[in-house]
Amino acid sequence: MIAIRELVKDYGPFRALHGVDLEVARGEAFGFIGPNGAGKSTAIRCLLDLLRPTSGSVEVLGTRDLAKHPAVRARIGYLPGELVMAGKQTARDHLTYLRELRGGAGSGRMEALAERFGLDLDRPFRGLSKGNKQKVGVVQAFMHEPELLILDEPTSGLDPLLQQEFLSLAREAREAGATLFISSHILSELEAVARRVAIIRAGRIVDVEDVAILRERAGQHLSLTFDAPLSAAAIDAFSAMPELEGLVISENALTAVLHGSPDRVLKEAARSTVTAWSAHDRNLEELFMERYREPDAADHDGRRR
Amino acid sequence: MSRRYPILAGVLRRRRRGLAIWAVALASVCGMYTSLFPYMSGMDIEAMTASLPQGMMEALGYDDISTAAGYVGSATYGLVALALLLVFAIGGGAATIAGPEERGELELELTSPLPRSAIYGQRLAALWIQITVLVAVVFAVTFTLNLLQELGIPQGDMVAATVQLWLLIGFFGSVSLALGAALGRRAGALGGAAALAVLSWMFNALGPLIGLDWLAMISPIGWYMDTNPMTRGFHGADALLLVVASGLTLAGGWWRFARRDLMT
Ligand SMILES: Nc1ncnc2c1ncn2[C@@H]1O[C@H](COP(=O)(O)OP(=O)(O)OP(=O)(O)O)[C@@H](O)[C@H]1O
Ligand SMILES: [Mg+2]
Numbered sequence: 264m265i266a267i268r269e270l271v272k273d274y275g276p277f278r279a280l281h282g283v284d285l286e287v288a289r290g291e292a293f294g295f296i297g298p299n300g301a302g303k304s305t306a307i308r309c310l311l312d313l314l315r316p317t318s319g320s321v322e323v324l325g326t327r328d329l330a331k332h333p334a335v336r337a338r339i340g341y342l343p344g345e346l347v348m349a350g351k352q353t354a355r356d357h358l359t360y361l362r363e364l365r366g367g368a369g370s371g372r373m374e375a376l377a378e379r380f381g382l383d384l385d386r387p388f389r390g391l392s393k394g395n396k397q398k399v400g401v402v403q404a405f406m407h408e409p410e411l412l413i414l415d416e417p418t419s420g421l422d423p424l425l426q427q428e429f430l431s432l433a434r435e436a437r438e439a440g441a442t443l444f445i446s447s448h449i450l451s452e453l454e455a456v457a458r459r460v461a462i463i464r465a466g467r468i469v470d471v472e473d474v475a476i477l478r479e480r481a482g483q484h485l486s487l488t489f490d491a492p493l494s495a496a497a498i499d500a501f502s503a504m505p506e507l508e509g510l511v512i513s514e515n516a517l518t519a520v521l522h523g524s525p526d527r528v529l530k531e532a533a534r535s536t537v538t539a540w541s542a543h544d545r546n547l548e549e550l551f552m553e554r555y556r557e558p559d560a561a562d563h564d565g566r567r568r
Numbered sequence: 569m570s571r572r573y574p575i576l577a578g579v580l581r582r583r584r585r586g587l588a589i590w591a592v593a594l595a596s597v598c599g600m601y602t603s604l605f606p607y608m609s610g611m612d613i614e615a616m617t618a619s620l621p622q623g624m625m626e627a628l629g630y631d632d633i634s635t636a637a638g639y640v641g642s643a644t645y646g647l648v649a650l651a652l653l654l655v656f657a658i659g660g661g662a663a664t665i666a667g668p669e670e671r672g673e674l675e676l677e678l679t680s681p682l683p684r685s686a687i688y689g690q691r692l693a694a695l696w697i698q699i700t701v702l703v704a705v706v707f708a709v710t711f712t713l714n715l716l717q718e719l720g721i722p723q724g725d726m727v728a729a730t731v732q733l734w735l736l737i738g739f740f741g742s743v744s745l746a747l748g749a750a751l752g753r754r755a756g757a758l759g760g761a762a763a764l765a766v767l768s769w770m771f772n773a774l775g776p777l778i779g780l781d782w783l784a785m786i787s788p789i790g791w792y793m794d795t796n797p798m799t800r801g802f803h804g805a806d807a808l809l810l811v812v813a814s815g816l817t818l819a820g821g822w823w824r825f826a827r828r829d830l831m832t
Contacts, residue, residue, distance in 0.1 A: 349673050367571075
């Protein structure tokens with residue numbers, strides 16, 4: 264559905280993308296995560312032929328040259344990162360206009376979607392709150408039931424309730440067979456829809472991974488409390504376990520991040536008397552933050568696909 | 569029309585109120601200037617302007633200001649209608665692509681199933697239609713007053729002046745639109761087209777004064793009016809120059825618009 268190869272994009276002397284490679288299969292829900300200025304919107308605008316690659320290529324819905332085959336965009340729903348519409352017109356005016364540009368597709372769903380998101384179609388765009396403007400964007404992206412949805416930070420500005428509503432709309436689209444390409448700053452928000460995510464930082468793809476694998480890699484916060492300070496032998500045993508990361512033992516308490524099976528840890532702990540324990544999944548954000556910060560993540564990991 | 573040319577229909581729908589206001593304003597100002605002529609001819613204009621050097625009088629088109637055609641040509645067609653229509657065309661040209669693109673309003677249109685050529689072409693058509701409406705308003709007002717006040721301006725001359733005015737205004741609108749489409753910047757479009765208009769006026773008005781007649785010959789405003797648009801009749805060669813200049817500018821704007829990054 265989407266194939267980006269060796270995509271380089273310069274803004275004047277500034278290189279925003281340094282050779283991005285990505286592939287999204289039909290029917291896949293794909294997340295595109297990265298901090299501000301990483302190049303998400305730049306890559307997305309290349310996909311839609313707003314920007315022309317400096318080098319490399321993009322292929323969308325089997326077409327390499329959208330300039331020659333613009334009609335292919337009738338099958339794409341696009342939500343811009345920053346939606347701006349002329350202020351005087353109402354949301355209905357804008358949506359009707361977009362429907363005409365798309366050859367009339369989407370008449371039926373406009374009202375239903377607006378109602379679902381509690382959007383008043385008859386107020387001038389100018390007077391709408393940020394969230395309401397975002398709703399107009401969501402409605403126009405979904406109303407013609409496109410095969411491919413390219414959504415640039417779709418939940419920004421939506422309150423938690425509407426974020427949930429958006430996510431369920433996205434899931435419905437996926438179940439109906441649509442392909443989704445969603446950018447976001449926040450990994451956990453995409454967990455509910457995306458199976459696979461790419462992480463982009465400073466114009467380079469740092470990682471492309473299944474959400475489930477990322478989740479495993481994130482590990483669990485583990486804490487154990489014993490009835491007495493641990494023996495030197497026990498401390499040595501715990502310290503030698505590679506599955507425990509960031510191990511801290513103070514007096515009779517132990518905390519660490521556990522990756523993989525807890526078996527060895529539990530067996531060792533059982534030699535002493537455990538008075539309290541807890542283990543909870545680590546927030547994906549925490550892992551994500553590590554990735555962002557690691558200055559040379561791209562060099563360590565290569566550009567894995 | 570909104571099926572076949574949705575962008576054209578949409579732009580016209582959004583601009584219709586503004587266009588109506590322009591039409592009323594233009595009709596009032598042109599009507600006022602033209603209807604002043606009988607009072608002006610009552611006064612001794614020749615005496616009033618006698619102190620001006622002959623060259624200056626010719627440059628300003630005041631040498632035959634005592635005749636109706638001379639007056640309407642220099643005051644209405646050569647000054648107020650010209651200036652107002654230039655403001656409309658240059659402003660409207662910049663607001664056709666560069667303005668909404670720069671504000672970010674064009675993003676969903678530019679990512680619609682329509683090709684860039686449809687966006688350029690239909691928006692261009694919308695601008696020319698608006699210009700045509702306003703030029704027609706100027707013509708209608710002048711034509712009516714000519715009859716009502718028995719000014720006796722030959723109707724053929726009036727039609728010729730109007731056609732050439734239309735081509736001139738269309739040219740400046742096209743320059744502003746093409747520059748905006750090429751640059752994606754409203755200020756660049758406005759600045760470029762306005763600078764060209766001012767230079768063009770100065771070349772036509774002042775060139776002959778300082779003995780450089782060829783300056784008037786390369787001036788689009790010169791191609792329109794020479795010294796007086798209402799008395800010169802139809803000049804095929806000058807009209808053709810305006811058409812060709814518009815075509816070349818629009819082709820250049822399209823060449824760049826088709827290739828450049830949008831919305832940056
Ligand atoms: N029109 C432009 N001219 C110059 N530089 C630009 C332009 N647009 C973006 N950039 C730069 O390119 C880089 C990537 O920007 P981009 O908008 O793609 O980031 P992003 O990942 O979408 O960020 P955000 O999460 O803030 O939306 C940034 O450093 C930005 O400053
Ligand atoms: Mg962005």
